[in-house]
Amino acid sequence: MDPSEVEFLAEKEFVKIIPNFSLDKIYLIGGDLGPFNPGLPVDVPVWLALNLKQRQKCRILPPEWMDVEKLEAMRELERREEAFAPAPSPYYMELTKLLLNHASDNIPKADEIRTLVKDIWDTRIAKLRLSADSFIRQQEAHAQLDNLTLMEINTIRQFLLDSLNCMYKLRSNRQPASAKSRLADY
Amino acid sequence: MDTHSYFPVTPGVGMEENFLSLDDILLSQERLPVRTECVFPRLGFLEKSSDSQDIAEGTKMEFPLWLSKGLYEKKRKVLSVELPKVYKEGWRTVFTADPNVVDLHKMGPYYYGLGSQMLHFDNPENPDIAKTLLQTFIGRFRRTMDSSQNAYNEDTSVLVGRLDCLEKVLFRSGQNGLNGFQSWEKGQASQLTASGLVLNYRKRKLVDVQP
Amino acid sequence: MSDALSEDGSDINQDDSQEEVMTPAELIAKLEEAWLNEKFSPELLENRSEVVECVMEQLTHMEANLQRVKKGDAKAGFHRMEIDRIRFVLSSYLRSRLQKIEKFFPHVLEREKSRGEGQPSLLSPEEFAFAKEYYANTETYLRAVALKRMPPNLQAVDMLKAVPEPCLDSFVFLRVKEQQENILIEPETDEQRDFVVDLEEGSQHLMRYRTIAPLVSSGAVQLI
Numbered sequence: 001m002d003p004s005e006v007e008f009l010a011e012k013e014f015v016k017i018i019p020n021f022s023l024d025k026i027y028l029i030g031g032d033l034g035p036f037n038p039g040l041p042v043d044v045p046v047w048l049a050l051n052l053k054q055r056q057k058c059r060i061l062p063p064e065w066m067d068v069e070k071l072e073a074m075r076e077l078e079r080r081e082e083a084f085a086p087a088p089s090p091y092y093m094e095l096t097k098l099l100l101n102h103a104s105d106n107i108p109k110a111d112e113i114r115t116l117v118k119d120i121w122d123t124r125i126a127k128l129r130l131s132a133d134s135f136i137r138q139q140e141a142h143a144q145l146d147n148l149t150l151m152e153i154n155t156i157r158q159f160l161l162d163s164l165n166c167m168y169k170l171r172s173n174r175q176p177a178s179a180k181s182r183l184a185d186y
Numbered sequence: 187m188d189t190h191s192y193f194p195v196t197p198g199v200g201m202e203e204n205f206l207s208l209d210d211i212l213l214s215q216e217r218l219p220v221r222t223e224c225v226f227p228r229l230g231f232l233e234k235s236s237d238s239q240d241i242a243e244g245t246k247m248e249f250p251l252w253l254s255k256g257l258y259e260k261k262r263k264v265l266s267v268e269l270p271k272v273y274k275e276g277w278r279t280v281f282t283a284d285p286n287v288v289d290l291h292k293m294g295p296y297y298y299g300l301g302s303q304m305l306h307f308d309n310p311e312n313p314d315i316a317k318t319l320l321q322t323f324i325g326r327f328r329r330t331m332d333s334s335q336n337a338y339n340e341d342t343s344v345l346v347g348r349l350d351c352l353e354k355v356l357f358r359s360g361q362n363g364l365n366g367f368q369s370w371e372k373g374q375a376s377q378l379t380a381s382g383l384v385l386n387y388r389k390r391k392l393v394d395v396q397p
Numbered sequence: 398m399s400d401a402l403s404e405d406g407s408d409i410n411q412d413d414s415q416e417e418v419m420t421p422a423e424l425i426a427k428l429e430e431a432w433l434n435e436k437f438s439p440e441l442l443e444n445r446s447e448v449v450e451c452v453m454e455q456l457t458h459m460e461a462n463l464q465r466v467k468k469g470d471a472k473a474g475f476h477r478m479e480i481d482r483i484r485f486v487l488s489s490y491l492r493s494r495l496q497k498i499e500k501f502f503p504h505v506l507e508r509e510k511s512r513g514e515g516q517p518s519l520l521s522p523e524e525f526a527f528a529k530e531y532y533a534n535t536e537t538y539l540r541a542v543a544l545k546r547m548p549p550n551l552q553a554v555d556m557l558k559a560v561p562e563p564c565l566d567s568f569v570f571l572r573v574k575e576q577q578e579n580i581l582i583e584p585e586t587d588e589q590r591d592f593v594v595d596l597e598e599g600s601q602h603l604m605r606y607r608t609i610a611p612l613v614s615s616g617a618v619q620l621i
Binding site: 028031051141150171 | 421
């Protein structure tokens with residue numbers, strides 16, 4: 001999957017905005033939005049929030065987790081724990097990039113947040129590589145990956161799945177007969 | 187975004203080959219040391235070192251993999267295929283000790299592919315060969331992964347030069363994952379670029395114009 | 398602002414409510430599920446033409462309404478953006494199916510041929526036509542560039558053997574939507590033994606596609 005497609009999915013997440021215009025409720029195919037009143041916070045999907053922001057029609061309120069203290073705590077937890085800690089948001093990387101690139105003036109301490117998120121990302125990716133290696137090494141058949149985000153999976157997906165496929169074929173060399181009967185039942 | 191105009195067929199990797207895979211076609215040209223176990227009448231022209239019309243029984247020569255597979259029969263002895271040395275016990279011990287030190291490109295470059303194909307020929311060592319192939323792959327996985335993700339922040343060209351063809355394909359898919367992410371992060375993903383087909387077309391036109 | 402836009406979804410919904418009552422939002426969610434499943438499953442999944450058709454209907458209806466709105470209407474811009482996003486998912490979904498048909502065409506057609514009476518088709522009528530044409534074109538091409546120059550006994554290529562089939566033993570990443578118990582995991586090596594896992598709702602896993610293929614079709618798990 002292309003990272004921009006993962007970002008596309010992240011754009012469906014809701015954020016709070018404070019509009020500077022008024023508009024009745026809109027009935028989109030995907031659900032109702034609004035009504036919009038100047039100065040009153042309202043939930044909208046990120047794709048719409050960014051569009052309004054670019055046209056200077058609103059101010060975006062950063063999501064709760066996008067906060068230096070909270071992210072620092074998460075970074076510590078991530079570094080301390082061997083397993084994956086819960087991610088700040090299932091789309092933390094994408095939302096950080098989108099909001100900081102297009103609405104950094106609405107987000108306090110934007111630079112610190114960028115660094116913290118990158119630190120969390122790097123720690124998690126290092127863990128991901130470690131677990132991929134042990135999955136291959138132990139020749140495991142199943143892994144539970146509850147806290148992994150789609151963007152994280154996506155960076156390693158093709159490589160890991162291709163490698164597992166190669167390994168599967170090299171392993172079926174050892175039992176050629178059973179490999180053939182398995183192919184036959186497709 | 188994925189802009190392949192067609193899907194190259196991937197190699198079969200194991201004992202099965204993929205008919206339309208370019209890698210598997212190249213692999214089938216690999217030469218194997220064989221010994222003829224009967225007379226091959228009127229094929230003497232294939233054996234440059236002698237003038238006789240036939241290839242005599244017991245001649246040692248090299249056949250490409252496709253021919254060896256075609257002529258080999260388990261019941262009737264037509265030819266026997268010798269193991270290339272990289273699959274013999276001596277090398278297997280080296281691989282078991284530390285698979286990462288071996289230059290699989292030089293030893294291969296179809297180390298896994300040819301090794302799997304060798305299992306078509308009866309040999310008491312086959313189970314050990316199959317086991318070594320798998321263990322070598324597993325043992326080298328971490329290096330291939332880390333270097334494809336630039337984890338060492340170093341020049342990877344030396345390491346890549348030592349990868350077997352299969353590992354190189356994996357290395358590339360690892361790099362694609364990383365590059366895709368990095369260019370997304372830098373915001374390059376949102377810029378539209380001309381497709382490779384169009385670029386090639388322009389180049390060709392330019393060449394045509396030149397006298 | 399016109400009323401045409403305000404009553405968009407509800408009336409369409411009533412037209413289609415004979416079988417299953419689905420809100421437009423649920424319909425879009427179904428399309429996105431189908432899109433991701435198709436992207437990540439190693440084999441071609443059953444076609445979801447009913448979803449595709451309903452989404453198309455929604456889009457046409459919405460676009461017709463937008464025609465009637467005057468320029469510069471703030472709401473119309475929102476609707477257009479949403480339409481573009483839905484169109485993107487829809488075409489990406491259809492395109493990933495076409496890519497798989499190109500990759501596995503002989504096997505896809507073979508499966509279509511051996512399909513029993515009353516069994517649903519893997520392919521939409523358009524996809525079936527595409528697959529047949531692709532098969533014919535590939536054959537013609539191979540004949541033109543190589544086969545016709547071969548000795549007569551070597552002029553046939555068995556497409557089913559020449560084109561690799563989908564590898565159902567590939568691993569996939571998935572998220573569980575409906576709790577599943579006692580999923581049997583086959584061992585990878587002789588030294589291991591098989592074991593069972595429970596798939597908790599909301600949990601994510603990496604395992605072989607073959608093990609959970611039926612759960613993908615039933616919608617109990619989502620590939621990610």
